[in-house]
């Protein structure tokens with residue numbers, strides 16, 4: 001829908017103001033965020049309309065005009081779902097040991113720690129959705145693109161083990177480009193570690209809900225992200241195993257625009273449901289309630 | 299004639315020279331025994347020097363060697379009465395993975411492995427050993443059957459990776475791999491995995507969760523190919539050699555990182571130079587693994603599997 005003429009004029013004006021920045025419109029969202037001072041405007045990645053940042057944030061980073069789901073940082077995600085007074089974070093102080101002695105890795109990690117205020121690209125813990133306690137893991141794509149190394153694998157496995165021991169449902173939000181190159185095969189092995197933890201949890205009767213957010217690809221997509229009892233995704237999220245460019249090079253064919261979107265995965269039977277961010281909490285509440293009987297861990 | 303790799307040319311040249319001299323002695327009265335002995339000694343030193351100190355990149359070349367024995371060749375040497383069974387019962391039969399049952403000594407076992415081709419025609423049929431989801435689902439079907447009939451599972455890993463294709467994505471490549479990881483985690487029979495060539499990322503791992511993981515000495519196991527790593531990390535796939543070193547992908551690296559249990563030695567010059575000898579080395583380790591694992595109850599097996607994987611990875615505390 002086109003907005004009214006007045007608004008349109010306003011937008012044009014702002015576009016002119018931001019004219020110099022236009023060619024950088026494709027820089028990742030989190031970077032744009034740190035570039036623009038607090039309280040300024042934000043351009044939608046979907047419809048390119050400009051909004052007050054506060055307005056966008058209040059709308060959980062979903063564009064009020066076109067519904068495009070922008071990145072939600074891990075803490076923002078947790079805040080919009082959980083009662084923060086009772087949120088208990090787990091294993092906050094785990095950091096990489098640079099197991100392969102990869103040159104430059106520790107410096108990069110330090111940069112991202114400063115940039116994001118996180119120690120790794122994931123937050124795990126226990127919280128309450130309404131009155132239901134759950135174990136949760138939320139990945140943050142602004143930290144090393146959410147890539148999975150030993151710490152992320154360990155934190156997820158521990159969170160699942162805690163969920164098993166404390167008889168809690170487990171909810172995970174994935175956002176990851178896949179394996180962390182700097183940890184090589186150890187990164188690959190986190191796929192196994194997390195999958196075994198899920199198997200143990202599942203065999204004990206635990207309920208796991210996976211929500212794939214943009215992007216969920218590679219080794220994360222091919223392990224825990226796909227192993228929920230219910231697998232959901234946010235609208236428009238990129239979800240897949242291999243990268244688009246690699247596939248195009250391999251099959252020498254141009255892929256359709258919607259390839260590997262959440263909607264594409266839904267159409268191909270790979271997801272239970274695509275869920276709008278605004279409806280997430282209500283869905284969780286209902287699902288958790290429906291699994292109260294028979295879903296408890298034996 | 300085996301394909302010769304650049305770094306082994308000095309050995310091959312010297313071997314040719316020795317053969318030439320021997321040939322010459324046959325039809326001549328001149329005695330060259332002393333010269334031949336000297337050269338053979340030199341050959342032995344040279345072989346130890348080159349094959350005994352392979353660099354990571356040279357092992358990558360070994361692992362990818364066009365003559366390197368494939369799953370089906372090892373099956374023929376190690377087992378008897380192998381019967382291959384096809385199909386995933388859902389979509390099709392992926393020939394990039396072979397699966398079936400056979401006798402190992404007197405004992406029925408389920409055998410599953412990636413299958414490359416050795417020439418272009420077979421490689422096309424086998425999709426260069428790069429599976430689609432139906433390959434992993436076929437493998438899983440066999441694993442569940444092994445569990446039902448209480449047979450150990452032996453997996454051979456030899457793939458550049460899961461196939462990066464459109465149809466593969468549409469049919470759930472991610473889910474197929476993830477499902478195998480989870481189901482292998484809980485399979486109530488012993489699983490032995492042996493990396494025989496390239497262990498490429500998630501596509502290898504989907505046959506690679508087990509109680510004992512072994513690697514042939516010159517095989518590799520990695521999260522991404524050296525070329526891919528170089529392109530991602532340094533925007534230059536030409537730095538693959540450097541990536542092979544930095545990424546720690548050889549059997550020795552993986553043993554040190556605690557990812558694998560044993561390194562299976564290879565004959566001098568690589569598995570392709572003596573498949574029979576290679577099979578003997580593998581036989582020892584399979585026998586030992588099965589002996590150790592057969593006394594575990596299913597509960598013990600699963601608990602140990604979890605303990606094994608739980609400790610893989612390394613981190614620090616702030």
Ligand SMILES: [Zn+2]
Pocket residue numbers: 044045046047048049063064065066067068
């Ligand atoms: Zn928009």
